[in-house]
Amino acid sequence: MERGLGSDSVPPPGSFDKSKVLDVRPLRCLAPVFPSPQGFPSPQGFPSFYPPQGPPFVYAPPFGPYPPGFTAFYPFYVPPEYQRPPEQNPQTTGGATNQAGSSRKNSKCHDVGLEVEEESDIKGDSVRSVTEDGCSDNLKQAAQQLSHPTNTDAEATSSGVRQKGKSSYKRVKISEEVRLSLASSVDTESVGTIVMRFDALRRRICQVEDAKDPVSGVTRRADLRAGTIMMNNGFRTNIRKRVGAVPGVEIGDIFFFRMEMCLVGLHAPSMAGIDYTSLRFNEEEEPVAVSIVSSGGYEGDMDDGDVLIYSGQGGNINRKNKQVVDQKLERGNLALEKSLRRGNEVRVIRGMKDVGNPTGKVYIYDGLYKIQESWMDKGKSGGNVFKYKLIREPGQAAGFAIWKSIQVWKEGITSRRGLILPDLTSGVENLPVSLVNDVDDEKGPAYFSYFPGLKNAKPVNLGECSFGCNCKGVCSPGNQNCSCIKKNGGDIPYIANRVVVSCKPVIHECGPSCQCQPHCFNRASQSGLKVRLEVFKTKDRGWGLRSWDPIRAGGFICEFAGEVVEKIKIEEVNDELEDNDYTFDATCTVEQPADFNYIPELLGEEKEVDMNKEYKAPLPIIINAKNVGNVARFMNHGCSPNVFWLPVLHEHNDGSYLHIAFYAIKHIRPLTELLYDYGTSGNQHRTKKCLCGSSNCRDYFG
Known part of the structure; x- marks a missing residue:
């Protein structure tokens, strides 16, 4: 038996003195040992473990062909499987993700050009993606946290995030009629419907949140909430990731939220700039990029028409220790x-x-x-940054090039082709309205006097007292003491960016008799033009109207100005109005714009009665803009319109005055003609042949 430490006895010869302090290196400093790879024999005396030996150097061209077993190293080296961390090794068990950074429960890899059946990171499993500024993002988790800002007891699982608390935005039971109306048939109409329904839901969530007391430190993201609701109820299209074009999405289409691109399958990550998937090549899977978002978030991003220099993701400066971080060749890069x-x-x-x-x-x-091509460059922070040069495929329709041309026109670098007048309003409007003809030699429409409002207008009799609100500053959403809010059913019809929330029989706006300030957003239709408009010559329908700027769904465009025709004189001038191409007739029957209003069931609200019923102004009104009017007189009819009108009442001291305001039904890209439905009057003598060219054209209007 060995004597205990501290004994004064002398150990016998040949024994090991445990009282001595040995000069050894800590175990963590020793080089790790691994099983000997197949094909590399272990040295004598080390039958089981030995540091792996790398394969001999073999030269091969940068892009192949490669000898058997050769791993390409140009321009970037990808380590073999046994040298990869567990999360990048497809053979690792335990539910780890593959190289592409996506959980693929039901993936089927196909050749390039075919779509990949894959659960994306926004449908089921919890997937981390790297954002453009190097932050990590979990779309599902972020959306749930923003939907419930006070709920912090979410439990992360291997298959996602499980909420312990009760969610108010889970899958809801909706009518079969609503579900059929949102069936995804993967075409342009279904993509447009998904985006319209999303934005309608987002606007309503904004309206509800605006009416609540603000919570300090809470960021309300109505776009993420609306997106979560849509996805939880299956209202999306093009779910499977694919290489190439996305059905139903056209070049030049615009989106105001990344979540819109997620829902239609154009770009899945809610924050990351690179979307990718895995494809099978010669029995091996590799990540390939399917889409990128270039928004100038990285230094050095440049574009020159059809050429784009794109910076990789990640890197920059570590916020904790302020050290420069290089971008890594992983995930999107x-x-x-x-x-x-x-x-x-x-x-x-x-x-x-x-x-x-x-x-x-x-x-x-x-x-x-x-x-x-690709290369590595030094960023301004000193870190290494990946650069990629992309070339646009030839033969495609104009997209971003249109935006670049418009920017040149705005800056006055070059004149608009076919420009007749830089501002046909002569400064009456707060933004110039150009007059353009690049079709023929006509020098402009028949003479008229430009006037931005109504002439001969009289207050309407609503059978109730008309008085303005007593709000100080601006009308505050949720203030039930505001008389204008009460007239609108308890809500301000607009959200903070002056976008109308839903289609109503009538909108009550604040007016001269109200105490609130002119910048109150319940005066959205009274603040003049907000986008650059252009009167242009069409090929077969005379003069038309379009915008240089994008217009979001619900955005105010303009009102219809002109001379109000009194009711007693309508019969007298009826023959004259029939031949007048510049008349607005509110007595015509018009269908409510489809899909513009939100689905109340998705928010647990009661369904409105007859949501899609035909609507009219509260009182008949006809406006003649033949001699006096504004840009609205040039808007043509369309059986599939992108613009609709609403009757708007302004409060004056002597009563309520009726105006006709135009709003965008859906997102409208620049240089797209603005069209609204003239409606049907029931008078066969007043109908005219329609040339709108829509697939839903009814062949006549008026």
Whole structure:
């Protein structure tokens, strides 16, 4: 038996003295040992473990062909499976994700050009994606946390985030009629319907939240809430990721929220700039990029028409220790590098500043690009940054190029082709309205006097007392003491960016008799033009109206100005009005714009009665703009309109005055003709042949 430490006895010869302090290195400093890889024999005396030996150097061209077993290292080296961390090793068990960073429960890999059946990161499993500024993002978790800002007891699981608390935005039971109306048939109409329904829901959530008391430190993201509700109830399309074009999404389509792109399958990540998936090549899976968002978030991002220099994701400066962090060849960056080698097409979405919201962006789908080359550069912070040069595929429709042309016109660098007048309003409007003809030699429409309002208008008799509100400053949402809010059913009809929430029989706006300030957003239709409009010559329908700027759904465009025809004189001038192409007739029957209003059932609200019923102004009104009027007189009829009108009442001291205001039904891209439905009067003598060219054209109007 060995004597205890501290004994004064002398150990016998040949024994080990445990009292001595040995000069050894800690175990954690020793080089790790691994099982000897197949094909590399272990040295004598080490039958089981030995540091792996790398394969001998073999030269091969940068893009192949490669010898058997050769791993390409140009321009970036990808380690073999046994050297990869567990989360990047597809053979690792325990539910780990693959290289592409996506959980693929039911994935089927196909060749390039075919879509990949795959559960994306916004449908089921919890997937971390790297954002453009290097932050991590879990779409499902972020959306749930923003939907319930006070709930912090979410329990993360291997398959997602499970909420312990009760969620008010879970899957809800809706009528079969509503579900059928949102069936995704993967075409342009279904994509448009999804975006319209999302934005309608978002506007309503904004309206409800605006009416609540603000909670300090809580960021309300109505877009993420609306997106979560839509996805939880299956209202989305193009669910499977694919390489190439997305059915139903056209070049030049615009989106005001990334969540809109998620719902239609254009770009899945809610924050990350690179979307990618895995494809099978020669019995091996590789990540390839399917789309990127270029919004100027990284230094050095440049574009020159059909050429885009795109910076990779990640890197920058570590906020904790202020150290410079290099970008890594992983996730989206690795997918872009693989796409360079494979030559697959990548969808490009451009992000631009939103003229209607200084802090927001508008995203333009610019078509398909291919990556031509890549390299590593030094960023301003000192870290290494990946750079990728993308070239636009030829033969595609104009997308971002239109925006660049408009910017040149605004800056006055070059004149608009076919420009007749830079401002036909002669300064009457707060924004100039150009007059353009690039079709023929006509020098302009027949003479008229430009006037932005109504002439001969008289107060309408609503059978109730008319008085303004006593609000100080601006009308506050949720203030039930505001008389204007009461007249609107308890809500302000607009949200903070002056976008109308839903289609109502009539809107009560504040007027001269109200105490609130002129910048109150319940005066949205009274603040003049907010977008640059252009009167242009069409090919077969005379003069028309379009916008240089994008217009979001519900955005105010203009009101219809002119001379109000008194009711007693309508019969007298009826023959004259029949031949007048510049008349607005509110007595015509018009269908409510489909899909503009939100679905109350999705928010647990009661369904409105006859949501899709035909609506009319509270009193008949006809406005003659033949001799006096504004830009609205040039708006043509369309059987599939992108603009609708609402009767708006302004409160004056002597009563309520009726106006006709036009709003966008859906997001409208620049240089798209603005069309509204003239309606049907029931008078066969007043109908005219329709030339709108819509697939839903009814062949006549009026």
